[in-house]
Each structure stands twice: as structure tokens, then as C-alpha cells.
Amino acid sequence: MLVVSEETCRKVVTRENAFTAIEGVFAAMAAGEACNFPVIREAIGNADALYGFKSGFDRKNGVLGLKSGGYWPGNEKRGLTNHQSTVFLFDPDTGRPHAMVGGNYLTAIRTAAASAVSIRHLARKDAKVLGMLGAGFQSAFQMRAAAEQRDFERVIGWNLHPEMLPRLAETAAELGLPFEPVSLDRLGAEADVIITITSSFEPILMRGQVKPGTHLACMGTDTKGKQEVDAELVAAATLFTDEVAQSASIGECQHAVAQGLIDKADITPVGAVVNGKHPGRTHDDEITLFDGTGVGLQDLAVAALAAEAARSAGLAAEIDL
Numbered sequence: 001m002l003v004v005s006e007e008t009c010r011k012v013v014t015r016e017n018a019f020t021a022i023e024g025v026f027a028a029m030a031a032g033e034a035c036n037f038p039v040i041r042e043a044i045g046n047a048d049a050l051y052g053f054k055s056g057f058d059r060k061n062g063v064l065g066l067k068s069g070g071y072w073p074g075n076e077k078r079g080l081t082n083h084q085s086t087v088f089l090f091d092p093d094t095g096r097p098h099a100m101v102g103g104n105y106l107t108a109i110r111t112a113a114a115s116a117v118s119i120r121h122l123a124r125k126d127a128k129v130l131g132m133l134g135a136g137f138q139s140a141f142q143m144r145a146a147a148e149q150r151d152f153e154r155v156i157g158w159n160l161h162p163e164m165l166p167r168l169a170e171t172a173a174e175l176g177l178p179f180e181p182v183s184l185d186r187l188g189a190e191a192d193v194i195i196t197i198t199s200s201f202e203p204i205l206m207r208g209q210v211k212p213g214t215h216l217a218c219m220g221t222d223t224k225g226k227q228e229v230d231a232e233l234v235a236a237a238t239l240f241t242d243e244v245a246q247s248a249s250i251g252e253c254q255h256a257v258a259q260g261l262i263d264k265a266d267i268t269p270v271g272a273v274v275n276g277k278h279p280g281r282t283h284d285d286e287i288t289l290f291d292g293t294g295v296g297l298q299d300l301a302v303a304a305l306a307a308e309a310a311r312s313a314g315l316a317a318e319i320d321l
């Protein structure tokens with residue numbers, strides 16, 4: 001079995017190869033060649049932790065496995081990341097363990113790749129202003145991946161906790177883009193692409209604030225009850241997701257579905273756009289919204305990439321179980 005460390009993942013998994021892996025697995029899911037299995041997520045009654053599994057099988061690429069981990073709120077005090085995860089891959093022909101791969105960096109890079117895939121396929125080609133709603137750990141990964149998809153001229157951002165805004169300013173500076181903190185009204189009026197990546201349980205951005213033609217990548221809502229944008233805004237947009245079942249139950253679309261504003265059938269897997277089965281954006285004034293809920297197959301895709309790249313670079317340890 002290969003063992004691939006977090007440090008090695010950072011060396012071998014780049015934004016570019018993660019993008020290709022995520023775009024490919026979204027396409028395989030939409031073509032029915034890859035499927036996610038039901039998610040398990042439990043409060044374990046220890047260290048206030050939420051623990052779970054996300055698993056799946058990508059028949060097209062021969063990738064079988066699971067990501068296990070969750071959220072340990074007390075970790076930061078111990079100098080550890082609160083979100084912890086590890087990916088296990090198995091040989092789909094024999095069930096033998098194939099690799100154990102650190103999942104923390106991979107989670108951030110695959111989540112950023114998902115919104116980048118949506119931007120590449122759905123945002124207006126002439127998008128110039130990137131809007132960031134959220135300034136936590138994930139936001140820097142998101143901004144870097146998005147910046148590669150269009151010729152953005154500037155970044156604007158809003159965050160509930162203004163003391164976190166320097167992260168956005170520093171990331172924009174690293175990308176050579178000017179950054180300005182703005183009100184939500186300005187964010188919606190000026191941004192051509194908006195990424196939402198917060199832990200909010202209430203709508204932050206409202207229907208009336210977003211201009212025609214905007215592409216939204218809503219990436220923070222991955223649990224029942226979370227919400228980043230107004231259900232009316234969801235209902236007004238052309239909707240895309242990684243997986244329809246998750247979008248309607250734990251993703252950003254859950255509230256519009258529950259209120260009867262939209263139906264599951266209104267949500268298209270973004271992989272169908274990648275596969276050329278759906279046209280994606282059809283006019284410049286259309287608001288497109290990608291509901292990135294985060295699926296196990298994304299984790300498996302980047303873990304398989306990490307395992308193969310680490311093996312061929314001689315960076316993976318090998319053990320016999």
C-alpha cells in the first residue's frame with residue numbers, strides 16, 4: 001500500500017492537474033460512469049467532533065475508495081487544522097488497499113478546482129471583476145484557482161468578520177490583482193463572478209443585489225441548514241451542481257427546493273456541460289449558479305492523482321498490510 005503525506009500532496013498536486021481530475025470526474029458522474037455512495041456524518045460525542053465518510057466508485061477511471069474525517073473544533077488550540085481528513089483507495093478488482101493519502105490539502109485544492117470548472121464552463125468570457133464572499137482558509141485556494149479562468153482585472157470582497165479580509169488582500173496581491181473590500185450592494189453590482197465560501201446559516205447575498213450576467217459559485221453550503229444566498233436568487237438563476245441529490249438536500253439549492261421555488265429537475269450536473277450534453281450559459285444576461293456541495297468522488301480523483309504522481313516521483317512510502 002502506498003502512503004502519501006500531506007507534504008507530498010502539496011508537491012505533486014497542482015491547480016492544473018487537480019482541475020483536469022475534477023473536470024474529468026464531473027464528466028464521468030454526469031455520464032453515469034461514476035457514482036457517490038450515501039454520506040455518513042455523525043456527532044461522535046467526543047471533542048465536540050463531527051465525523052464521517054464520503055465514498056464512491058469511478059468505474060471509468062478505476063478509482064474506488066473513501067474519504068474519512070470531519071471537524072474537530074478544538075484542534076486550532078492544539079496547533080492543528082480543525083478540518084481533518086484522510087483518503088483510502090482500494091483496488092477495484094481485488095478490494096486490496098492501494099493507498100492512504102493525506103486529505104487536508106486535497107480538500108482545499110479539489111474544492112477550488114470545482115468552482116474553477118464552473119467558472120470555465122459557465123461564466124461570461126468577458127468577466128473582469130471577481131467577487132469574494134468569505135475570507136476563511138478556503139478563500140485563498142478559491143481565488144487562486146478562479147483567477148486562472150478569466151482575465152480578471154480586480155478583486156472585490158466582503159466578509160462578516162472584517163479582521164479576516166487581509167487574507168483576500170494578500171492573495172490578490174500574490175496574483176498581481178488590486179483588491180478592495182466593498183459592501184454587499186457593491187459586490188453584487190460590480191462582480192461578474194462571485195464565489196461564496198462561508199459557514200453561514202442565513203442568506204447573505206440577496207436577489208436584488210446581483211446584476212444580470214453574473215456567475216455565482218456557491219461553495220460554502222455543504223450541510224443541512226447552511227445558506228449563503230437568498231432562495232429567490234437561486235430560483236432566478238440557471239442552476240448547476242456537482243451532484244443533484246446533494247444540491248437539493250444539503251447544498252445551496254436545499255432552501256429553494258424546500259420552499260417549492262424550484263424542482264430538482266431544474267438543477268443540471270455541471271458534468272453535462274463538460275460533456276456537451278447541456279449548452280451551459282445561453283445568453284449574456286443570464287445569471288448562472290453552481291452549487292458546489294463537495295462529493296467523495298472529487299476527493300478520490302485528486303487522491304488517485306496524488307498516489308500515482310507520488311509513486312512515479314519516488315515520493316510515496318510503501319508498506320505491506
Ligand code: NAD
Nearest residue numbers: 111134135136137138160161198199200219220292293294
Ligand atoms: P473558515 O472557518 O476558515 O472560514 C469561515 C468563513 O465563514 C469566514 O469567512 C467567516 O468569516 C465566515 N463565517 C463564519 N460564520 C459566519 C456566519 N454566521 N455568517 C457569515 N459568514 C460566516 O472555513 P473554511 O475552511 O474557509 O470553509 C468555509 C466553508 O466552506 C465552510 O462552511 C466549509 O464547511 C465549506 N467547505 C465546503 C466544501 C465543499 O466541497 N463545498 C469544501 C470545504 C469546505
